Amino acid sequence: MLQQLFSFKGGVKPQTRKAPSVQSSIGQAPMPVRLYVPLHQSLGGAPNPLVQAGEQVLKGQVIGAADGWMSAAVHAPTSGTVLAVEQHVAAHPSGLPTLSVVIEPDGREQWIARTPLDHRSLAPERVRELLRDAGVVGLGGAVFPSHAKLTAARTVLVEHLVINGAECEPFMTCDDLLMRERAEEIVRGAAIFRDLLAARRVLIGIEDNKPEAVAAMQLAVRRLGEDHEVVAVPTRYPAGGAKQLIRVLTGKEVPASKRSTELGVQCFNVATAYTAYRALAHGEPVISRIVTLTGNVEQPRNWEVLLGTPMRDVVALGKPKADTSRYLMGGPMMGFEIGDLAAPVVKATNCIIAGSPNLFPPNPPEMPCIRCGACADVCPHELQPFELYWFARARNFGKTQEYHIFDCIECGCCSYVCPSHIPLVQYFRFAKSEIWSREKEKQAADAAKARFELRNARAEREQAEKAERLAKAAAARTSEKKVAPAQAETVTSAALPAAEAAPATDAEAVRKAKIAAAMERARAQRAAVLPRNTEQLTAEQKQEIAAIEARRLALLTSAAQPAGSPPEALTIPEHPTE
Template identity: 45%
Template sequence: MSRLALFSQPDSVPTSWLQRLIQPLQRAGYRWHGGIQLEGYKSLSNGSCIQRVSPTTGTLLSIPLGNGRHQATPCVNIGQQVRKGEVIARGQGHAPWVHASTSGQVVALQSAYVADLQSAVPAITIAADGRDEWMDDQPLLPPQSAEALAQLSWEKGIVGLGGAGFPTGIKISGARHPDMLLINGAECEPFITCDDRLMRERASEIIRAADYLAQTLSITQIRVGVEPDKSEAMFALKKAISEANSTTQVVCLPHRYPAGGQPMLIKSLSGRNLLPGMLPSEIGVMVLNVATLYKLGQAVFHQEPLVSRIVTLTGHVGNPGNVEVPIGMPVADLLKQASLREDHTGIHVGGPMMGRLLSHESAVISKTSSCLIARSVELFPRRPEPSSCIRCNRCTDACPIGLQPLKLYEANQREDKKTLQQEQLTACIECGACSEVCPSHLPLRDSFRDAKQMMSRSVAP
């Protein structure tokens, strides 16, 4: 039986059971400013179980050595045979270790385009042998201290899978005696359903990892935030909590984008305010995406490094769904499997709000590539040309951080760095809510991304 089959759950559950288990859910009692309602398009891809994709003989996997800022150092040579899970690069600085995501032969040490980055990054290319053969790891006892757990997560290459890719080892080692573990199961972006399916199918593993992490860090409260449109995920989590006799709480988040943004999630689940420039550890909480927590559990209990991730394939395709794919898999291969329609209008990586167009046709999946959306005229209508601002203030009303997007936009137009600092540009989470509600169709979110790059260049040595 495959590893995936061990976690399979039924696609549907009896309504009576749903009512019994979801009815007592704690609802988020703390409100946050702003946010918007969005059409979900979740049903395009969330109706079937996660399918595992294994590379066939000769498939070239280009495994990134980092996220563009920090890279691991290769420890293999061209021509070397490797097995799945074998260390192929050791972390330097803030870069976790990197592992072979399949078995085969190392054929190149060169740059590769990554799906969710604009530029190429150093990578190791492996020609798959078709066997997908794992290394033989000796069973180890789970780490009993925060220091040992941080080191393990570092060596197993665990990073945040919610989008940022922040090394989990740094987050664990930097914890300041938190009393709350907050698990992000919101997945509030339209189209994306990989975390939804993960919670439905592997809830017991998620809860086991949560209980272990809380015990190791002496955390007293565990809360999982889930939006109300994920009823089957809630059912699976509550069932796993009951079976494990866990004290974890499932909290129903506001059905409002961006409920999964870190400041909003913390506010909803704890009532605490994460102010601009602050780290969650400073207010006594640790926040992990549900997929990150799952992978941490796999590393702790099964010695598995992070060599694969779940990706949503959706949009203008004939075979939408969620697939578990090896890191470094060519995007083109996945789109072919999804039966990409010929009249698509482009490929979007990540959610439609915070994601971006595919950088290059030869790009590969990285640890932070959560979703591939085939665009169409119907799903992604052409955005009207920008017009003059009518001073309606809708962008300010929608901003979940409480910023004034128009002031930031105008300051960027005139390259006014002082005003950008005063108006807290760095606090912007680039959710795009302001752009979505703007009746003048101003490219607010894109302008803020450009402004951040301008500001970073001005302080670079």
């Protein structure tokens, strides 16, 4: 049954320039003197270093553990000694350094213990963990952790598994040679992905300018008895983009706001399927990859290169010509210039192009946009690049988002056809980076505001708790003060009735009763008030206090006796100790 093909809007047909690098088979790059293995080689978190300077490592040993779900492990490409874990220049457009493990090979190539596994005997979750720990990521250039893509949507069954062998970028032939020479392993890897996703159909899309690769893959499918469908798709850039290839093979449009699994489709590069099979069937983590070395060199070829190999060592294999002026990593449409050849080969390094003034002439001066609309005609995502350009140039980033700038895949078609030679993709990258930067600043400000509000709430809560404790203490003290007068009043109320019951003419008896009541009240008050600082008194001090109290009592008693003319009144202090 012939597979029905669909078309995507836009696209261009640049010169492919693929023939020079497919004349020879894949070569094995020699071992470098030093390996500089970056710990961050995938989207997501940076792995945590597990080794330190002076430590001996084996080939395939984990040197960087995956940090969370959206990350993948990093391994030692060969056995040797760790010289340092330090910052080293990275293969990145920014040219900034990244934390890397520097290894000096010992030449023994001593492997770790490898355990081949049958994925069908393991739970799917365990297989995904093994792929994560083996460092399997998308080798088409995006380096997205593959185990994360192997989790199907809960509510949508996977109808199509697309294996991407289109390789539409000019100059690049690493996937082409991989399919020609290692087709069976790719097909087995695709079967692993199919089983994990429970996909109904497997479609292997290859551009029709690679007939040898198409034939090799078809032969491998028949030999292994698989039901994969190998489909030759029309050659048009960027047919190798995941969304474009999904559109061509299935007719489904994947919106920017959705994952392809939500539409029942998932897509993987052929090199990714190959490394997944090697990781499970042979216990080999990702420690090398196929790199196309081409351009202004005498010996263009594809090489299998250990990760961490300095690019200058790889470039030397092709014997660059004298007029070579620069080097690109990736293709001429979506790649970037390498600022320092000391940068190492990483999982995203699929191609190194030696450039010269004849091969890549200097860009003509940028001229004003004439709003011809050619960029909009070739945009595969049906955007309006000229509008995005105006808003990005005016720093009106809100408008760029309204015009869906994040739907742009930076394929370079608009820049390729622009008659004014405007580097449109550079403007779009600038706008995206500014939006991301402002979003990070906003998130940091929001986090700081949240911390400030939490701090204020905590301070208010602590202040309220302190006030409550003080109020309880004050209430306790008030209740204690009320107890003593109540006891004295009880004594007084017990003595007064006798005085009130006496005849009104017996004034002396009434006066004595009142004095007795006052004395009882004073004694009750003294008994209620605990003496202070009396714990450490000596026996002599206690005897002296007792004598004073006895004299005080004698004075009060004598004052109560009539002598001569009785006093008009006798006042007992409220607090006798004062």
